[in-house]
Amino acid sequence: xxxxxxxxxxxxxxxxxxxxxxxxxxxxxxxxxxxxxxxxxxxxxxxxxxxxxxxxxxxxxxxxxxxxxxxxxxxxxxxxxxxxxxxxxxxxxxxxxxxxxxxxxxxxxxxxxxxxxxxxxxxxxxxxxxxxxxxxxxxxxxxxxxxxxxxxxxxxxxxxxxxxxxxxxxxxxxxxxxxxxxxxxxxxxxxxxxxxxxxxxxxxxxxxxxxxxxxxxxxxxxxxxxxxxxxxxxxxxxxxxxxxxxxxxxxxxxxxxxxxxxxxxxxxxxxxxxxxxxxxxxxxxxxxxxxxxxxxxxxxxxxxxxxxxxxxxxxxxxxxxxxxxxxxxxxxxxxxxxxxxxxxxxxxxxxxxxxxxxxxxxxxxxxxxxxxxxxxxxxxxxxxxxxxxxxxxxxxxxxxxxxxxxxxxxxxxxxxxxxxxxxxxxxxxxxxxxxxxxxxxxxxxxxxxxxxxxxxxxxxx
Numbered sequence: 001x002x003x004x005x006x007x008x009x010x011x012x013x014x015x016x017x018x019x020x021x022x023x024x025x026x027x028x029x030x031x032x033x034x035x036x037x038x039x040x041x042x043x044x045x046x047x048x049x050x051x052x053x054x055x056x057x058x059x060x061x062x063x064x065x066x067x068x069x070x071x072x073x074x075x076x077x078x079x080x081x082x083x084x085x086x087x088x089x090x091x092x093x094x095x096x097x098x099x100x101x102x103x104x105x106x107x108x109x110x111x112x113x114x115x116x117x118x119x120x121x122x123x124x125x126x127x128x129x130x131x132x133x134x135x136x137x138x139x140x141x142x143x144x145x146x147x148x149x150x151x152x153x154x155x156x157x158x159x160x161x162x163x164x165x166x167x168x169x170x171x172x173x174x175x176x177x178x179x180x181x182x183x184x185x186x187x188x189x190x191x192x193x194x195x196x197x198x199x200x201x202x203x204x205x206x207x208x209x210x211x212x213x214x215x216x217x218x219x220x221x222x223x224x225x226x227x228x229x230x231x232x233x234x235x236x237x238x239x240x241x242x243x244x245x246x247x248x249x250x251x252x253x254x255x256x257x258x259x260x261x262x263x264x265x266x267x268x269x270x271x272x273x274x275x276x277x278x279x280x281x282x283x284x285x286x287x288x289x290x291x292x293x294x295x296x297x298x299x300x301x302x303x304x305x306x307x308x309x310x311x312x313x314x315x316x317x318x319x320x321x322x323x324x325x326x327x328x329x330x331x332x333x334x335x336x337x338x339x340x341x342x343x344x345x346x347x348x349x350x351x352x353x354x355x356x357x358x359x360x361x362x363x364x365x366x367x368x369x370x371x372x373x374x375x376x377x378x379x380x381x382x383x384x385x386x387x388x389x390x391x392x393x394x395x396x397x398x399x400x401x402x403x404x405x406x407x408x409x410x411x412x413x414x415x416x417x418x419x420x421x422x423x424x425x426x427x428x429x430x431x432x433x434x435x436x437x438x439x440x441x442x443x444x445x446x447x448x449x450x451x452x453x454x455x456x457x458x459x460x461x
Contacts, residue, residue, distance in 0.1 A: 003040035006109025011116055016329035020299050023185045023268050026326060027091075030120040032070070039067035041105060042112045049102035050114060055445030056083045056154075060099060060114055067117055076125040079118060084157040085150065085444060087126065087192045090119030092183060093441040094320050126195060132202035139163040141458055144227040146213045146399070149177020150440045151233030151431030153200060154447030155454075160203040162455055167227070168200075169211040174264060177235055178432075179440070181264040182256070184293050186300070190263075214398035219406075219427060228461075229426050229454045232414060233447060236393040236432035242285070246343030247389070251277065251351030255286070255294040255390035262297045279386035281305040283354050285340055286390030287317040290437075292324065294388045295332050306332045307382065311339040311359050311372045337361075339372065341379070343387055354382045393437045403427070411436055420446070420453040428454055 012028040013019075019026050030038065042064040050060045059078050066075035079086045095101075095115035103111030141164050145156045148170040156166045174180050176193040201207055213219065219230055239254035241247050258276075261267045267276035282298040284291050287310035298306045308327065310317060314336050317324060328334065337359045346352040358378035361370035394412045407415045407423040413436050414422050414429040422429050430446030432438055 002043055003037060005041060008041075008110045008113040008116070009034045009038040011113075016326075016331075019186065020296075020330035021302075023300055025189055026186050029123055030116055032072075032124070035067055035072075035117055035120040035124075036070060038113050038117060039064045042068070043104065045104060049104070050099040050112075053099040053102040055098065055441050056089075056448055058083050058086075058099070058118070063121065064112065064114070064117055067121060072121055072124045073129060075121045076129075079121060082448075083118075083444070084154050085196055086118050087122035088150065088179060088188065088196065089441050089444065090115050090117075090122055091188050091192075092439075094439055096321065098441070126192070130195070133199055135202065135204040136161055136163045138165055138204070141165065142167070142225075142227045143454060143458075144169060144222045144230045145233060146219075146230065147171075147177055147233040147235055147431075147433070148175040148197070148207065149179060149233060149235050149431065149443060151235075151433075151443040151447035151450070152177065152231070153196065154444045155231045155233060155430070155450045156205050156447075157200055157203060158448055158451035159454060160200070160205050162451075164455075164458075165204070165206075167206040167208065169213050169217070170207065170209045171212045171234070172264065173209050175207050175209060177233075178237075181260040182290065182293070183440075184259070184263055184297055185268075186296070187293070212398070214402040219399065219403045219424075223426070228458055229428065231447075231450045231454060232399060232422070232427065232429040232433050233431045233443070233450070234395065234399060234433045235443075236395045236413075236437045238394045238396045238412070239389065240391045240393060241389055242340065242391065244340060244342055246345065246351070249343055249345050249351050250349055251279075251385055252343060252387045252389065253277070255284070255290050255388050256393060258294055258388050259290070259297065262301065268297075268301060276301065277386055279303045279384075281307075281384040282386045282388060283307045283309050283340075283382055283384040284388045284390055285309045286392075287312065287319055287336075288390065288392070288437075289319045289323055291390035292319045292327050294390055296327055296330060298386070298388070299330055299332060303386075305384075307335050307384065308332060309335045309338050309340060309354075309356065309382070311337070312369065313337055313361060316361075316369055335382070337372070339374070340387075344381075351385055351387055352383070354384055354387055356380055356382055393432075395433045395436070399433075419456070420450045421457070426457070428457075 063078040100111040265274035342355040359372040365371040431443035
């Protein structure tokens with residue numbers, strides 16, 4: 001009989017006061033009993049709308065049915081038939097706006113906790129089985145994948161399953177892309193990412209780090225080396241700034257740099273020699289998930305006060321509600337309807353404050369959101385010694401500038417057709433390199449589409 005509770009089984013978490021000063025995972029995961037109880041809330045709909053809301057079309061009712069039967073291994077096999085990275089998507093995917101938003105249980109209560117169940121299954125498998133995938137018989141055709149983030153890892157895995165000889169080229173010294181440099185340890189433990197990379201290598205995929213495509217090798221040179229197709233999943237790592245006075249001062253950083261130093265280079269670890277700014281009061285400018293990550297890292301690195309400064313209201317914030325909720329619990333202060341106009345320095349040239357103005361919402365702009373308007377005479381000073389800009393990112397122009405025939409739009413994103421091919425024959429792309437900064441699961445979906453398109457392209461030759 002179905003569990004007709006209107007509420008999800010609560011997720012165990014660290015106490016906010018404790019976790020605000022450590023980098024251990026915030027949410028602790030379901031026990032087997034919790035997972036089975038939550039799985040009982042699924043009605044196993046004949047026409048599951050939840051699957052339609054999933055960018056990688058996970059067979060959701062089927063895997064949940066196996067959880068209910070306590071056949072967790074079978075549940076994992078069902079998930080991974082379409083999703084190569086369930087331990088990652090189960091943690092960082094915005095299920096509330098995708099699969100769970102379509103769940104019929106959400107009409108009169110809370111939807112089934114699909115993301116929590118996916119995470120549970122992946123974690124159970126890693127702890128109890130963790131079998132490495134078998135290597136498919138090779139077809140002898142070489143394919144290059146640029147970038148080892150969610151798009152690149154997914155594309156490489158799907159191609160390897162089809163027998164292609166895949167090489168992944170990663171610019172940084174550790175594979176994982178944004179999964180290791182951008183998302184903090186307390187949201188996504190790096191051991192989980194490393195385990196997925198190990199599985200990829202077990203499939204026969206060659207993973208090469210410190211390979212900046214466009215500098216060490218060009219895409220043209222990859223073709224000369226015998227690669228028959230290239231997938232560009234290099235992400236969007238070029239940070240944006242406001243262009244206000246004081247942005248070049250000591251103590252002003254992009255969220256990308258701050259998170260890379262903290263996460264990939266482990267500045268939070270006392271044994272690390274990575275320098276990171278020691279702050280007492282931090283302002284993070286922006287309202288997305290990256291802003292939440294930067295703010296929560298700043299708190300964990302010892303700041304006494306951390307402010308999220310956002311020019312629209314809280315209702316307009318693009319960050320996940322869960323991330324906003326966790327940030328508030330951890331003592332981070334939200335200064336909404338507030339916009340910086342100048343960053344000021346002390347006599348040493350270091351940041352000592354940020355001049356701001358209050359905003360109010362006017363008529364909708366081109367994005368459909370109400371345009372923020374300055375409130376006259378509302379200027380005030382926010383006392384901070386560090387400012388982190390989290391205003392979005394765009395793709396690095398290096399690949400575009402070193403690859404003849406590769407066209408981009410006005411935002412620097414690669415232009416692709418319906419088959420994920422760029423304007424250069426044999427070069428495919430997906431993820432943030434095409435869309436600009438988006439979610440991990442959308443990048444995974446793009447990687448999946450890229451692999452299908454490459455297989456179709458090469459099979460026709």
